[in-house]
Amino acid sequence: GAVVSQHPSRVICKSGTSVKIECRSLDFQATTMFWYRQFPKQSLMLMATSNEGSKATYEQGVEKDKFLINHASLTLSTLTVTSAHPEDSSFYICSARFWGNTEAFFGQGTRLTVV
Amino acid sequence: KQEVTQIPAALSVPEGENLVLNCSFTDSAIYNLQWFRQDPGKGLTSLLLIQSSQREQTSGRLNASLDKSSGRSTLYIAASQPGDSATYLCAAKSRTSGTYKYIFGTGTRLKVLA
Numbered sequence: 001g002a003v004v005s006q007h008p009s010r011v012i013c014k015s016g017t018s019v020k021i022e023c024r025s026l027d028f029q030a031t032t033m034f035w036y037r038q039f040p041k042q043s044l045m046l047m048a049t050s051n052e053g054s055k056a057t058y059e060q061g062v063e064k065d066k067f068l069i070n071h072a073s074l075t076l077s078t079l080t081v082t083s084a085h086p087e088d089s090s091f092y093i094c095s096a097r098f099w100g101n102t103e104a105f106f107g108q109g110t111r112l113t114v115v
Numbered sequence: 116k117q118e119v120t121q122i123p124a125a126l127s128v129p130e131g132e133n134l135v136l137n138c139s140f141t142d143s144a145i146y147n148l149q150w151f152r153q154d155p156g157k158g159l160t161s162l163l164l165i166q167s168s169q170r171e172q173t174s175g176r177l178n179a180s181l182d183k184s185s186g187r188s189t190l191y192i193a194a195s196q197p198g199d200s201a202t203y204l205c206a207a208k209s210r211t212s213g214t215y216k217y218i219f220g221t222g223t224r225l226k227v228l229a
Contacts, residue, residue, distance in 0.1 A: 006158070032215070034217065043220060043221045049216060057214060093159065103149070103164050106151075108158035111156065
């Protein structure tokens with residue numbers, strides 16, 4: 001089956017610093033990747049959708065200058081949380097799909113804690 | 116705008132019971148609906164995917180149905196086990212502004228008691 005690998009699984013960073021999260025499709029070419037955020041005991045909220053080689057499309061209320069998304073290749077997308085604040089602490093999950101497939105494959109998530 | 120809700124929000128049942136989790140969506144123009152399981156602090160495990168043209172899918176003790184016209188999907192778990200304890204999420208795939216998106220429900224936290 002299609003595998004999506006997300007790294008790191010956990011990260012702690014200081015307030016004001018930036019942190020990068022990687023999402024890789026290991027055995028398929030991901031034409032589209034999605035980034036989600038999940039606060040404790042809440043569902044997944046879509047942050048942005050990115051197509052390879054294009055700028056990401058952000059959902060309403062998500063700051064594109066704070067959450068930088070790069071999808072420069074068909075196997076890698078990155079989410080950079082810039083100038084992190086404690087309120088950015090959350091669980092971030094990526095998913096990917098390839099052209100012609102209707103199913104989305106999810107990474108294992110990244111627990112970000114900003115102290 | 117697609118909205119997905121799940122009822123109940125939490126459920127606690129004794130081992131061996133059959134149970135039904137409900138998922139409702141407001142926009143019936145979906146491409147598929149997918150059920151996931153999420154263990155605490157973990158990512159998502161895909162359970163079942165139902166295409167818009169299908170009525171149900173089965174995998175082991177799990178059966179998911181889809182009724183697009185009424186905007187509903189159900190996940191049936193037979194003979195529940197303590198290992199089934201997790202949060203179950205449904206996600207509807209629909210097209211918005213030219214982009215396919217997966218909108219997740221609020222989740223049902225299931226606890227199966229031994």
